[in-house]
Amino acid sequence: MTLCEFGHVATSGALVAAGMSRRSVARLAADATVWRPRRGTLACAHLSGDARLAVQLGARLDCLSVLREKKVWTGHDARLHLRLPRGGRLVRPDLLPEGTHIHWSDASAGHDRLRVSMSTALRRAMTCFDDPDDVVAALESARHLKTISSATFHKLIDSAPIRLGPALALAQEGPQSGYETKARLRLQRAGFRVRAQVFIPGVGHVDNLINNVVDLETDGREFHESSFESDRRRDLAAEWIGIRTLRVPAAMVDTDWDYIEETIGRMVRDAS
Template sequence: MRVGGVLTCTSLLRRHGLWVRDDGRLHVRVPATQSRLASPAHRERPLSPHHAVCIHRPEWAPTRLAARDDIVVALAVATCCQPPIDAIATLDSALNQGLVSRADLAVALAPLPAKYRRLGDLTDGTAQSGLETKARVSLRTRNIRVRTQVWIAEAGRVDTVIGDCLVLELDGYAFHSGRREFEEDRRRDLALTRAGFRVVRLSYDQVMNDWEACEEVILGLVRARKHLWPRRSVGSA
């Protein structure tokens, strides 16, 4: 409010617990015609680049300003602000947590250019993290069959299954940092391997910062048909 606008975009959505790409900036929406903006630390000082504030001026947004944006408006702003894969992850997160419906999502994307509206067709409300979104979208663009949040009797729910039996587990910091979680992950991996599944486990840094190397390994397994159950030979039991 000191800046002269409302909290919006990823700054607001993070407060709702949604997955967003954190760029370290304060995201503020102001009226399209507003020119005088102040420092977030002192209202009497002008805003400057070193304040790490991202200003949004969408002409389609409501002109009435409050302390914070409605979540639907914030989602629309974040869809334009983030790289496409991160925008899809944020929309996935909002659907997964039940903060918006499919109808709400359509309303959020309706005023945006077509290239942003199309991102709504790539969303999946079962995804529980941006890691799952990135893996799912990247692999599906290569026409690889991917299922998310799949229940497997031997191990419970797994993040992603590629083809029939290639399990991709994606470890975010929040849920895989303790010894108990570490041991449980290994127990599940062993149970899956015993049942004939192949398990690839990737970290947050690997998915977000070195996905090309991860994808190369996954594509190699797919080319070798390691993601499919072995075919039974003719006449076998």
């Protein structure tokens, strides 16, 4: 058994309890691929970033920190999120970054000593996000990235806090980015008919098809910078069949939403 197979971090006692001899544990501790953050604890030396810091602190990654590792939507929250049992304490409080959010919980976090499960992290995020739209965006993002199953997606929605009901009633499988989700939700609340990730013959999948006449594309630099020419060919094909395309930088969904919504309203009216 390797330390990676054990979840990247373990105590010597846990390894012995799992069937390793004390001699094998001692050999493992001396291996160059193993890091010893403190006495009695072994961790993979390749751990970095938030994961490495969590091990140093003696805590588990939770909530948005788990989502961030898998590139699931976390909005603008860049804080470290950790889990500690009630009454627990950090091993190295001097290393704690300012603004860290500690989630106190005695609920089982499973056998992974490094992080809680994705479903547990998403459930925690439901109480951590201020904006219900971010909850929907995180769930849809997690489903798109296949970090949760369809069954788990719907189970999380069904068990969500009551206050999130109106927003989660609009959640769906398919959207590919958080900004795409947030744009759709705002347009739906404004009275537009919006379909996400619609396949149009000759064009392909479009982000958000509005009233069947306008396609809103929320372009993130990491996904669209290398597809400039193909995107314009798609726009031309859509225009040919009567669908106008509005491309906006993804960040404008947060910074200039009123401008976007008013522009879409005019485009829809012009097409009617």
